[in-house]
Amino acid sequence: MDQFKRLELLIGNKLDLIKTKKVLIIGLGGVGSYAVEALVRSGIENFIIVDNDKISISNLNRQLMTYHNNIGCYKTDEIEKRILSINPSSKVTNIKSFITLENINSLFDTDIDYIIDACDTINIKLELIRISKRKNIKLISSMGTGNKMDPTKLKITDVRKTSYDPIAKIVRKMVRDEKIKGKVMVVCSDEISRVKVTKEIPSNSFVPATAGLLCASFIINDIVGDKNV
Numbered sequence: 001m002d003q004f005k006r007l008e009l010l011i012g013n014k015l016d017l018i019k020t021k022k023v024l025i026i027g028l029g030g031v032g033s034y035a036v037e038a039l040v041r042s043g044i045e046n047f048i049i050v051d052n053d054k055i056s057i058s059n060l061n062r063q064l065m066t067y068h069n070n071i072g073c074y075k076t077d078e079i080e081k082r083i084l085s086i087n088p089s090s091k092v093t094n095i096k097s098f099i100t101l102e103n104i105n106s107l108f109d110t111d112i113d114y115i116i117d118a119c120d121t122i123n124i125k126l127e128l129i130r131i132s133k134r135k136n137i138k139l140i141s142s143m144g145t146g147n148k149m150d151p152t153k154l155k156i157t158d159v160r161k162t163s164y165d166p167i168a169k170i171v172r173k174m175v176r177d178e179k180i181k182g183k184v185m186v187v188c189s190d191e192i193s194r195v196k197v198t199k200e201i202p203s204n205s206f207v208p209a210t211a212g213l214l215c216a217s218f219i220i221n222d223i224v225g226d227k228n229v
Contacts, residue, residue: 003087004043007042007043011224014223014224014225015043017223017224018042018043018044018220018223018224019043019044019045019046020046021044021046021113021114021219021223022046022047022048022110022111022112022113022114023039023044023046023047023048023112023113023114023115023116023219024048024050024107024112024114024115024116025039025047025048025049025050025115025116025118026050026051026099026107026115026116026117026118026119026124026128027050027051027117027118027119027120028049028050028051028053028063028065028075028076028079028118029051029053029059029062029063029075029118029120029208030062030063030145030203030205030207030208030209030211030212031118031142031145031187031208031209031211031212031215032051032116032118032119032212033063033064033065033075033079033212034064034208034209034210034211034212034213034216035116035118035212035213035215035216036049036079036082036083036212036216037064037082037086037212037216038212038213038216038217038220039216039219039220040082040083040086040087040090041086042216042220043087044090044219044220045087045089045090045091046090046091047083047090047091047092047093048092048093048095048107048110048112049076049079049080049083049092049093049094049095050076050095050097050099050107051074051075051076051079051095051096052096052097052098053074053075054072054073054074054075055070055071055072055073055074055075055078056071057071061203061204061205062203062204062205062208062209063075064082064209065078065079065081065082066078074096076094076095076096077094080092080094093110095107099119099121099124100124101123101124101127104124104127104128104131105131108131108135112135112137113137113138114137114138114139114140114219114222115128115132115137115138115139115140116139116140116141116142116215116216116219117139117140117141117142118142118212118215122167122170125141125167125171126170126171126174128141129141129171129174129175129180129184130178130180133180133181133182138185138219138222139184139185140156140185140186140187140215140218140219141159141171141184141185141186141187142186142187142211142212142215143159143162143165143167143168143171143186143187143188143189144165144166144167144168144188144189145189145203145207145208145211146197146201146202146203146208147193147194147195147197147201147202147203148189148191148193148194148204148207149191149194149204149207150189150191150207151206151207151209151210153189153190153191154187154188154189154207154210154211154214155187155188155189155190155214156185156186156187156214156217156218157185157186157188158183158184158185158186159171159172159175159184159185159186159188160172160175160184162186162188162190163190164189164190164191164192164193165188165189165190168186168188171184171186185218187211187214187215187218189207189211
């Protein structure tokens, strides 16, 4: 397919393999929206997208599918439209639900190859790690991207090697306390938070976006077997 010609120059004949993989993305904000965009443009065709939020004006500074004319629309619906406009062959499961410990297992009624955790709920982040280990599903989890200004400080790493990030600190403790085996891969910044946070978390357009692109790169490079990332 000519649409993916430039990609195939990089990865050879592995596009068909990419097309077979199913990715679950939980959270379609600044991180998740850019992750989905990169995945569909990289040949992924099977998506489960999960978010219960509607677009608000405060989302416009960092979330890919947001415009003044779709404020009030569900994020999943706008992302699904975007996926299908890029690749009409895609298959999208659209879930408008707030994920809790009580309903999270319903997401895994079908086979899933990869999980991108781009949600904001700490107990769901922790549970996704447990589920991914139990079901042997590869997971990449985004740590905090708010209150940061330097996207070059972001990296893909085992959560045990992270520092400064308060979310990663909680995840590290769980991994240690529950004796989780194997790597727990995250996208995390080692930038120190810039301002004192009171109510709303400050954010910009480029740090969450970079985190989302890194999440997508983790998956695509894993599929094509590039172990140098």
